[in-house]
Structures are given as C-alpha cells and as structure tokens.
Amino acid sequence: MQQFDSIIIGGGAAGLMCAAVAGQRGRRVAVLDHANKVGKKILMSGGGRCNFTNTFVEPDNFVSDNPHFCVSALSRYTPFDFIALVQSYDLAYHEKTLGQLFCDHKSKDILNILLAECEAGGVDIRTRCSVESVERLTGEGPVRFKLATSQGTFGCESLVIATGGPSIPTMGATGYGYQLAEQFGLALTERRASLVPYTLSGKRLELAQSLAGVSLPVRVSTDRQSFSEALLFTHRGLSGPAILQITNYWQPGEGVEIDFLPSESIGARILQWRESGEKAELKTLLARLLPKRFVQAWLAINPELEQIQAKPIAEMSKRDLAALEQAFHHWSCVPAGTEGYRTAEVTLGGVSTDEVSSKTFETKQVPGLYFIGEVLDVTGWLGGYNFQWAWASGWCAGQYV
Known part of the structure; x- marks a missing residue:
C-alpha cells in the first residue's frame, strides 16, 4: 500500500x-x-x-x-x-x-x-x-x-x-x-447544469436562429434576481453573460423577462424624436439604438408593432407607445430548457x-x-x-x- x-x-x-x-x-x-x-x-x-x-x-x-x-x-x-x-x-x-x-x-x-x-x-x-x-x-x-x-x-x-x-x-x-x-x-x-445557455422552441427558436450571432446589452430578470450584461442569439436559443448569469436563479419551466434597452426609455426617446421633428420611419430610428437585424426581426414578429413600424413618429398613439414599451422593455420568454452539462460552466x-x-x-x-x-x-x-x-x-x- x-x-x-x-x-x-x-x-x-x-x-x-x-x-x-x-x-x-x-x-x-x-x-x-x-x-x-x-x-x-x-x-x-x-x-x-x-x-x-x-x-x-x-x-x-x-x-x-x-x-x-x-x-x-x-x-x-x-x-x-x-x-x-x-x-x-x-x-x-x-x-x-x-x-x-x-x-x-x-x-x-x-x-x-x-x-x-x-x-x-x-x-x-x-x-x-x-x-x-x-x-x-x-x-x-x-x-x-x-x-x-x-x-x-x-x-x-x-x-x-x-x-x-x-x-x-x-x-x-x-x-x-x-x-x-x-x-x-x-x-x-x-x-x-448552470451558467449555461438557454434553448428555445417553436417561433422563438426560429427568431433566435434568424438572429444567430447578434449580441446586444440587455437586462434579464427572474422574480429573484436580474443581470445587466450582453445577450447573444444562437442557433439553439439564447446565450451570453446575462443569460448564463440568470440560470443560477432560474427554475425549469419558469419565465424570464428581458429588457433590450436597459439604459434607455423607448417611450421617452420617441417623444424626444417627435419634439425634434424626426421624419424617419420607426425602424430606421430604432436602428440607431439597437442592431439593425434585431430591430427588423423584432418589429416583424410582434403583430401589434407590424401596424406601426412605418408610422410617422408624430402619429403614434399612447397605445402604440405602450406596445413598444412591452416589446422592447418587458419581453417575456419561457425557455424550453438549457444546453445541459455539455456546455455548462458549473x-x-x-x-x-x-x-x-x-x-x-x-x-x-x-x-x-x-x-x-x-x-x-x-x-x-x-x-x-x-x-x-x-x-x-x-x-x-x-x-x-
């Protein structure tokens, strides 16, 4: 011995x-x-x-x-x-x-x-x-x-x-x-598995796949915690530091909420554009704040936004602003799961x-x-x-x- x-x-x-x-x-x-x-x-x-x-x-x-x-x-x-x-x-x-x-x-x-x-x-x-x-x-x-x-x-x-x-x-x-x-x-x-990317299914997966490689700063939240870091769309779903962080506090089957403009108020920005007399379409203006691919996809998949994306800023109603607020600041998503131990950090x-x-x-x-x-x-x-x-x-x- x-x-x-x-x-x-x-x-x-x-x-x-x-x-x-x-x-x-x-x-x-x-x-x-x-x-x-x-x-x-x-x-x-x-x-x-x-x-x-x-x-x-x-x-x-x-x-x-x-x-x-x-x-x-x-x-x-x-x-x-x-x-x-x-x-x-x-x-x-x-x-x-x-x-x-x-x-x-x-x-x-x-x-x-x-x-x-x-x-x-x-x-x-x-x-x-x-x-x-x-x-x-x-x-x-x-x-x-x-x-x-x-x-x-x-x-x-x-x-x-x-x-x-x-x-x-x-x-x-x-x-x-x-x-x-x-x-x-x-x-x-x-x-x-934790500190791990999310997988998505159905329409949300199709959206993520169409945006694969796009990264942007977000705030992602559960009822218990929130993190403000980068999100990355992938061919399987969502990744990036913000997503990995929140998995430590997430239970399977729960939803997460994502704010795609954590340092802005989309409503306040639109009012600012309106006051300055901006004539460009909404999607053109939003592309100043967010990746162009993301803006185009996000407006296209939200039925309430499809009607207003070509509207002049001056003609937007309170209801239009509320819809934009919901879509960009309070997007809710229930992940299908995670990529599991294969890619988990811990x-x-x-x-x-x-x-x-x-x-x-x-x-x-x-x-x-x-x-x-x-x-x-x-x-x-x-x-x-x-x-x-x-x-x-x-x-x-x-x-x-």
Whole structure:
C-alpha cells in the first residue's frame, strides 16, 4: 500500500490549491486524477486566458441552500490573497470588466503557478489514475481510508474530494464526488447544469436562429434576481453573460423577462424624436439604438408593432407607445430548457453544506473526509467567482487535512 497523510481526488483548481497548502505544511500529499493531465478546466477557462478571480467577491455572489456557509472561507482567503500569489510569480494580468481578472497571456500560467506551489510542497501528482473504490478503515492507526486505483492501493489519514461536478464532460468531468458522498451517507441537494445557455422552441427558436450571432446589452430578470450584461442569439436559443448569469436563479419551466434597452426609455426617446421633428420611419430610428437585424426581426414578429413600424413618429398613439414599451422593455420568454452539462460552466447544487464544517471542510459524520470546491452546494456567478471559491475552500481545507 502506498501511504500518504492526505490524498486528494481531483486535480482541478480546488484540489491543487489544497494539495499545495497541505504539502507546504509538511504533510505527505498525493493528488489522484483520472484524466491525462490536471487542471483541464483551468486551461480552457476564460477563452484560454483564465478569469482567475474577481475583485468584488461577496457572499451574495454565491448560490446555496445555506447562503452563510461560504462566508468563513471567502473572508479567510480573499481575492487579494490569490492576487498576491499571482504577483509573486510576476504573472501579467488585467481587469476586463466588473472586477474580472484575466491572464494577459494564457490560462496555463495559472496552472503553472499551482503546479509550482505543489512542487514546493513535495506533492505527488498522479494522472491517469482512476479510483475504483474507497473504503473507510475502522481500526486504530494513521490510515483511515484505503483506495483501490488503477495504479495500485493507496492509504491515507485525510481524504479530500475535489472532483467538481459533471459540467463539461468532454474535460473528463463526472459525478463521482456525489457517489462518494452517498456512499458515506451524506445528503445531496438537487443538482442541475448552470451558467449555461438557454434553448428555445417553436417561433422563438426560429427568431433566435434568424438572429444567430447578434449580441446586444440587455437586462434579464427572474422574480429573484436580474443581470445587466450582453445577450447573444444562437442557433439553439439564447446565450451570453446575462443569460448564463440568470440560470443560477432560474427554475425549469419558469419565465424570464428581458429588457433590450436597459439604459434607455423607448417611450421617452420617441417623444424626444417627435419634439425634434424626426421624419424617419420607426425602424430606421430604432436602428440607431439597437442592431439593425434585431430591430427588423423584432418589429416583424410582434403583430401589434407590424401596424406601426412605418408610422410617422408624430402619429403614434399612447397605445402604440405602450406596445413598444412591452416589446422592447418587458419581453417575456419561457425557455424550453438549457444546453445541459455539455456546455455548462458549473453544476448548481451538490453535497449539502449541512454535512461539512465551514471552517475545516471536514464532514461532520466521517472524520478525515473532506469536500471542497464545486462538488459542494456552493455556486458562484460567472466572472471569476467559482475560481475564488475553489481557491478559498482549497486553502482553508489545506490547513487541516
């Protein structure tokens, strides 16, 4: 049996951070990952430049059945702690928008920092190592868990599950962490793909397909939350940051409301045009505010607008203005669904936080067993928040495993 103080299953952001911290405490640490290399999601994130954190991280940026669970870890390891680590390696980075920090060059720079930190802690990283079974040992001694793997048998005192969720299975993601939680009798919350594009059906799908590639700033809302960012029409439905963000707060079957002119009042603008004596048709004027393709399609699919799109501005009635207000500021849509785990950034839900210490990330029922990162029921917004959760939960657990 190959024996370690701590074994971490999963070589992603949280797992590597935890391994580096524990290793540098003097613990003998192994990371086991079934993929051919570690950090695959790090490498593909942020369009290849890794949106590694956000300077505006607050607990309110996270979704969980227990919204208070993340407070402790996020306060103990902040974005500025990770930024300090990045700066210690002279990594060049920049802020894009809304506090989002990206590498100037490539995502691999972040992975290389984590690997260097693991090397400094003497961490043994095993790739192509599939865990076949995990057994909890009840006898006395330092070995609490025995793992049968494709690379032999391992034993450890502390076992950390950092397997993430099943989002983006082409990267090797699976639901194995949930299976282990169930094996040890831990509760799971409902799980689904999130930070993911919507799919549409029927006439709405035809509309989206006709506008595929068109992007514009919007405000998208549910009863619980709203986001003002870009929307992108696709051949399957709706995408873009605004749409991905709202999926964290959306339940299947619910509608969303979209404001296509969040920084304007279409009614006030029309009155302004009227007062200035504009003679152009409505569709020509609206194309000054919105993409031309979008304006033409939007006026064409709304029956109430078809009658007024060629009307002179001066002849528009209050009813006409109300119809325009509804169509452009309050468009309601019930998505057919989402694109699912295939393209989802994260998995919403996971191992119940009631089962885990918010200080150490050790499970309350099983001494020596820890869960960190995305496998837990903590899901951040798009924009570096989920990486910050990985760094924070990994760092905190690394102090104790």
